[in-house]
Amino acid sequence: MARAVHRPHPPPRSRARRDGAPRFHRHSGRGALRGAALGGLAGRRVAGRGARLPRQCRHVADAIAPGSRPGRKAGPCGPGSPPPARGQQPVRSAAVAGAAAALSALPLPPAPNRGGAAMAPREVVLNDDGGWCWFQDERALVHRGALLVGSVACGSREPARRGDIELTRYDLATGEIHRTTLHEGLEADDHAAPALLELSDGRVLATWTRHGSEARLYWRTTEGSDSRRWRPPRAYEPSPSTRITYSNLHRLSEENDRIYCFFRGLDDSYKPSWCFSDDGAASWKRGGILIDVPGPARHRPYVKYASDGRGAIHFLFTEAHPRNFDCSLYHAVYRDGSLHRSDGALIRRLGEGPMIPAEATRIHTGGPDSVAWCQDLALDSRGRPVAAYSVQVGDGGRPQKEHGRDHRYRYARWDGRRWLDSQIGYAGSRLYPGEDDYVGGISLHPDDPSTVFLSANVNPASGAPLPGGRWQVFQARTPDGGRTWEFLQLTRDPHRDCLRPIVPAWQPGRTALLWLRGRCHAYTRYELEVVLQVR
Known part of the structure; x- marks a missing residue:
């Protein structure tokens, strides 16, 4: 569908919305999905089959690719149709939203500078309804002078947006805000937030999933390097029994720009898994399971990923969810087709099967009073890994309902020979009851x-x-x-x-x-x- 670009206007001097809530320009983008409507066979790409139509095309029974069904033609709102007129765009309060979106893009005035104190940096509300968890990356990307941010709407302001997978673009020079709905109404769950990656030709790739309830990895790419224009969505199924959660994207230039997507749940394994693309995200191929935890319990390791973009991908992980295990913390790295310990010792080839935690390098030893969960992973200027993680402390002798009252943040870095691990500070209590390890x-x-x-x-x-x-x-x-x-x-x-x-x-x-x-x-x-x- 056609896309409107709103230019920022000079802000009024004294007029503002009474509730303080910004308005935004919003559009679904051509081929936006509604719900889990994509179908397809295992290992095949699926392009919009059964997708719910944009709001202006709801009178059409369905959108079918030309030739996909005998006797049925793509309607005026189906694939390949010309974009609708500007007045048909799903932009709410078009006359007002343009100016309001531009106004919301302008940073708030800083606090007064009294007594020579440093002025506070300005804050901008990019999206008035958005969430993410911390096991999909990159959730934000700076691309061609714009900041791109993925999130999931919960419908707290507009019920019609509930479960929308959204991409907000903020122009770092002009302050313009532009929001694209990548997938309408998928799932109101912060685990469904999209991951973003810049491709070698300047396009942007976005991938997202449901929270373990289906086999599909969804993805879209931009039209060229314009992050306001997106190609129709597609979906990939590694296998019918796969139950995907999360997506984490990394591209390695030394492997002919192969794109790796790390997720959880290949073949209903509940384990960190991977697939890959060798054609710039035109298609995906099945990889395998990355980490396994032998034993009768069906544990799910949690992983954070970091890459140098050339030939290495680092992994920071636990044995399980800290609710079910006194988790330790481990590190391994993929390089030259193989998995290695922190010191470079070979574990095995990536395609030869998953590693187990004991084969990796242990950073933190877990116990009833020291339960770890990975939070972030980065590389320093020398390409060495640096880890941030949380630890739930002192709960070994407490009743379950009293767990999660004391968390600490910790910091570990690899110095070339060993991991140096220290406490950053206090993290406080659990975020809410029922998730004692959420900080x-x-x-x-x-x-x-x-x-x-x-x-x-x-x-x-x-x-x-x-x-x-x-x-x-x-x-x-x-x-x-x-x-x-x-x-x-x-x-x-x-x-x-x-x-x-x-x-x-x-x-x-x-x-x-x-x-x-x-x-x-x-x-x-x-x-x-x-x-x-x-x-």
């Missing part, structure tokens, strides 16, 4: 892993509760490889939580800090907005 979240700065951004409902230096008990975002820096830390509080919101901060790679001296602001009651029920602070 506010911590991310490493990908351009400078000696800086982290964390969310806590306590002072990370002392553990003292914060006023109001809300989670706030802090910056922490270490001048000595993790032995000591300096903290700076970045948010002070007395009524809303500031959660799951992330930072995409950008350029030296520039930081695009993102977080989720509002309330998170569960991974399927939240009132969160996506906030940007450019530093």
